[in-house]
Amino acid sequence: MCNQADKVDLVSYLYDDLAGAARAAFEQHLRGCAECRDELEAMRTVRADLLTWTPPEPEFAFRLIAEPRAGGRVLRPQVPAWRRWFTPAAAFAAAAVLVLAAAAGLARIEVHHGPDGWTLRTGSSADAAADSPRVAFAARDVNLPADDGVFAALERRISALETTVHDTRNVRNASMVSAVSAVSARASNEEILKVVRELLAQSETRQKGELALRIAQVIRDVDAQRVADLNRVQQGIGRIDATVADEAAAHRELMSYFLTSSKQK
């Protein structure tokens, strides 16, 4: 650039930011100055080259979203909806619910609501006894080759327990009827206490009987499964033995053939 021109004017002229007298004066200078004309042309070329530089096109995936708590707002990445509430605490809570449900199923907890209010009861009721696991098991019982004596004994025990439970239930019902009538007739505190004690004792006896019945059922299931497994294992061993014996016989036959052949040679 020549000494007479001003670089500020050249830049202004380059970007069309020079007007009026200043523009006219600069153009007058350009007409007589090849050096400045060359520089202006070179600058225009550089500007054209600059337009070839384009940034890559990214994926703009961020947006501002409202923060549900405390009114704060932040930029957050997109997270699956289930991950937002599935915290360790939620996992523990879900596990606890499952355990409670399983325990309730095992204990046969029943909750009823009637005129007397809410009632919580464990063990099988009279209605539930009709479709209890023991009956279902008897319907699909299998004849196993071994331990028939044990099973027969268990069957007798279970029948005896069921009879006891049934008798106890009848006694309890009869006692309740008589107790109610006695209470209404005399209504003395001692008698009420006596009736309550009797009811508690009967309930305890009934629950013990039902618990023993269930334990016996579990033992029977486990034993049946064990016997079935043992049978399968024995059958498998028998097949292996037969195969090994066959192979041994074949080997012996082959060896005797080799021996005979070598003797003949």
Added chain:
Amino acid sequence: MSSTDEELVARSQGGDMDSFNQLVMRWERPIYALAYRTIGREEDARDVCQETFLRAFRALKGFKGQAKFSSWLYRIALNLCRDWVRRERRQPVAQAPEGVDLFDLASETTPSESIEDLVARQEIGRAVARAMAQLPEEQRTAIILKEYHGLTFQEIADMLDCPLSTVKTRLYQGLSVLRRQLDRSHV
């Protein structure tokens, strides 16, 4: 008819998140381009872009409309770019363009040629990127704001807190350096 920046800013200041997101969508590309051309790294430019809008949102209550919203955004982005350059403590960009293997290029070079010259021959845009990277920060910023974002000299002067003549001088110096650099690349 789409709302103006000023209208969207006013609604955003009133708590309208959608309005601010419209501003984000409107300005994310220019802000990203500014960051990319300033610091030269795609991932970092994206981070700067996102951080720009975050800071803008947090400071939105204090924005009184003294300047255009876009100028305000540019200023935030430029400050973040400046922080990035200082943090990295190195000259920005100066990295090989994508798809260019420096080892292959080095094996082709003769003693009189530089790697930059060979890259420049492949694509003029890459040469511009490299040349821009070698400019001093203030010259590069002035060129980017003028050439790629079309700001007026006065807007640039306001944004960079310097006289208008200084902006023009920086542009002249920067374009002169680029001219020499690109002349070498074109050989």
